[in-house]
Amino acid sequence: MSDVLVAVETVSRAKQLKAATGALHEALDARMMGADLFSSRDRYALFLAMQRRLHAGIAPLYGEPALAALVPDLPGRAKLVEIDRDFADIGATPPADEPVFVDPKDVPAALGWLYVAEGSSLGAAFLLKAAEALGLSVEHGARHLAAHPEGRGLHWRRFTQALDAVELTEAEEARAEAAAVVAFRRVSRIAEETLAGA
Template sequence: MSDSLHARLRHATAEAHAALERDLDWEARVATLSGYRDLLARLHGFHAVYEPAIGAALADAAFFDPRRRLAFLDADLAGLSAAAPASSPAPPRLDGAGGALGALYVLEGSTLGGTVIGRHVARLHGEGVPLAYYSGRGRAAGPLWRAFRERLDGLPEAQAASAFTAGIATFEAMRRWLVSGEG
């Protein structure tokens, strides 16, 4: 096949990705500081179950640990004097490395796109608003994304279907959780 697995995964998840962006309406959600805090709390609940599941399915801490973002959400919520929520969606069932990389594709992509949200939040709420989650990874962002794409594109073709299924399911689960609180 001439298309990379990354390109095929992007195509396979496009509809679910568009539904998340459409239904989330992040600009309206972050228009107030309380809305921003609520969004971070929902994201915390999501990452609280997805990060451990992805980490266990990948079983490669050196690769996955730099991609974890739960601590950034903890820092932002503390900076907003908000406690981390006790609720989370149901943990995902990931089918091996393919499933883990499909789910991680969603979280990694949100890291890249999140910098746009972070700049918007900073303009709205001023200097000092906690932005650890949305600030990206600075200079590490490019190398981490390239390493992720290399890992994804190196996945055996037999595991591609698991990556597609998990990517779509993760976008759908994130949409349900962030928009309506359904897990």
């Protein structure tokens, strides 16, 4: 009897994280869409507040040398400075800094958080168009929604290629996945807390 070789398709880490967080992502998107956050500049300020709370909580990740060695363009992906400039542009007061959400030296968990943050940048094209309807732009008020010069799609693919190339143990894979789930839950909680007082 001859041996039969069976090709096993390896699912990329990015696709695994997408599958693990899909339901949470869809629920968050629906909540955000239903909040009319781009119906006025006051509502847009709430959206900015949510963005700032997320990015303040993960800001140390973008300066962590161990992560930058895995994602070569990581420092340039940080959004906090642009978000603060957007607040200044629209004359709104940003929320207080968040405590750091994840230990930057915990590489698997940090990768899970970065997956969530970078995914939000991929989907920002639609949000930018909505912001432009309020008279905002990538030069004024919506700086953090600007596309990377090489394009959103390619910029995302470069991130996922780097993400997929990192060697992790089975336990570390589980930690990265758990962190991505925690990240979506944290963003959802930030949304609910921000919208509760609006």
